[in-house]
Amino acid sequence: MFRRKLCPTNEANDSANRDAKVCELRAALGPLSGRSLKFCTDACLRRHLEARNWKLDKAKKMLEETLKWRSTYKPEEIRWHEVAHEGETGKVSKANFCDRLGGTVLIMRPGKQNTSSPEGNVRHLVYLLENAILNLPEGQEQMCWLIDFSGCSLNTNISIKIARDVIYLLQNHYPERLAIVVLYSPPRFFEAFWKVVKYFIDAKTFAKIKFVYPNNKESTELMKIFFDAENLPREFGGKATLHYDHEEFSRLMAKEDVKTAKFWGFDDLPSHVNDNIGRSIMPVPVSVASAAS
16 A cells, blocks of 8 residues: 655654654763764664654663663774684675665675684674765665675575674664665575574564565566666676675775774774785875764
């Protein structure tokens, strides 16, 4: 069924009510300072309210738990040289193109899995999530995930534990950050894996996960909605070439680390020695992207 279109007056009232909810949530949180204050933008509060169906108490609890997690895990302090070994094969990387709305795209290739540490895999992903958010253009709050199953086997597929940890992380600490997750031509054995992990996924996130098959017209049309075929790699039905160069990506991420430090206002940023490229990378001034909220 089609939703009834709201008249301008109702739309204005709805917007005003939601703005009021944001103010209520900010008041309920109490005084904030430092990184917590920088993190809790109005957009951030709005995402947490949206994730909890605009229930103030539930959104407050969710956001407080996220602030507690960030204060101990310190995702904004992770640096590329700490997680670079996880990315040597390009199992997860930031794409060199955006979706049609300018959102960051993360490419995941489980067939390139090179480690078995749940903690290491999650920390690597958290680093890339933080970077993806920092690089979102103003007014854009969501990213896309493209998952390529080429070369994936029972030996390389991620474990149930890693999948569960990632799902929990996204749903509880990065709410409303996903626009779409594309599972591109998953192998038959993935069905058993999916039957287990789908029970960890809430309804809002579940609706954003799309199974895409190259010979399915509906799948092809879906990809056209989100991506330009000229930029999209052939592995996902596009025309571009997907190539991951770890040394080149490491140099890019070293520069991104400088941007992150400037955004969060770190007092000092030592030179990072990237073991993968064998040289010290000195910080250089770069422009800062819009707020990561």
